[in-house]
Amino acid sequence: MHCAKIRTHDGPQQPSASDRSDADDVEQHACPKCDAQPGSPCRSRGGAVASAYHTRRFTQVPRLKKALRVPTPADRRPGRPWRPGTPPPAPIDPDLPSADIRIGYARCSTLGQELDSQLDALSKHGIPRDQIFSEKISTRVRVRPRFEEALRTAREVKAHAPHCRVILTVYEMKRLGRDAAELTALADHLTAHGLVLEMLAGPLPGIYDPTGPGKLLFAFFAAMAETERENIRESTLEGLDTAARKGKHGGRPPVITDDMLRRRAGGESVEQIQPDLIIPTGKRKGQNPSVASIYRALAEHAKREAYPEAVEQAHADIAALQAGEVPGPRLALPDRASL
Secondary structure, three states, X not given: OOOOOOOOOOOOOOOOHHHOOHHHHHOOOOOOOOOOOOOOOOEOOOOEEOOEOOHHHHOOOHHHOOOOOOEOOHHXXXXXXXXXXXXXXXXXXXXXXXXXXXXXXXXXXXXXXXXXXXXXXXXXXXXXXXXXXXXXXXOOOOOOHHHHHHHHHHHHHHHHOOOOEEEEEEOXXXXXXXXXXXXXXXXXXXXXXXXXXXXXXOOOOEEOOOOOHHHHHHHHHHHHHHHHHHHHHHHHHHHHHHHHHOOOOOOOOOOOOHHHHHHHHOOOOHHHHHHHOOOOOOOOOOOOOOHHHHHHHHXXXXXXXXXXXXXXXXXHHHHHHHOOOOOOOOOOOOOHHHO
8 A cells, every 4th residue: 555645534734746645546535335525534334444445436536447455544543433534625726815814822821820921922913812712721631622712713714714824823832732742743733734833932933834844843842841841840849848858838939929920010120129028037027138039039930830730740749748658640631633
């Protein structure tokens, strides 16, 4: 069986004429025997994917008319329960005007974090607010409703306007997830459905190129994001362990207050805020913290807020250790390729 760059059952883009396989040509036609529609493999009487295409179907391809048998490729999962594939896209009229259609997605992990900076950046990029899907949810949650809705909307727009480039735009890579396998699978899923991924900031700003060096770079930075999360979790765990042995408890640095964070978000400088801050405990209780101390505390707070899942997991692990238990395995992340 010739299997050069064949289209998967989940519906990747059509291969070029030079890369077409027998299966690609056969699935351009509906099957007269089992009623499988274009884009789907043939099915057996028992409802499974047939091991070979039915003769009346592959003989509709002129170059296969004299073939005795055209096997079903392994990626169509012969023998597994049959399900319809993605119909091949209709031919695009070259005279139709082309345009870019952007769907925005913004996410933060906790209710205490703000989405305004992401929403503003996406809006400035020309995406209407009603086309930006946002939510406050951890990437450890298996189902992110607004993210699923953004993907579904992008696919529907592409189906109705195949001549347009549909772009899923996020502020940075970690808004999509922090697991390398999950990020790579998501990028492949978008490419398979003819969608484009765009990031406004981070290590790979701009349109994601799924070919050549672009794919390698994306996988590299996805792995770096996962490593960064794990490093923060490990350092938090070590800090909690050390503090627990000294009888101390972790938490927000004492100079960081909700009022301070609001003022910083409103554009005030650290120098303006510093006179109003009071150290609540310790040797310098009642005094103003130094500007350098405030910057250090803000940096530590920002790091913890950027990766709350890592901190949350570290807290859970240290609690288990204190109770004399072995920390359990972390929650598995969803398989984005199944979307």
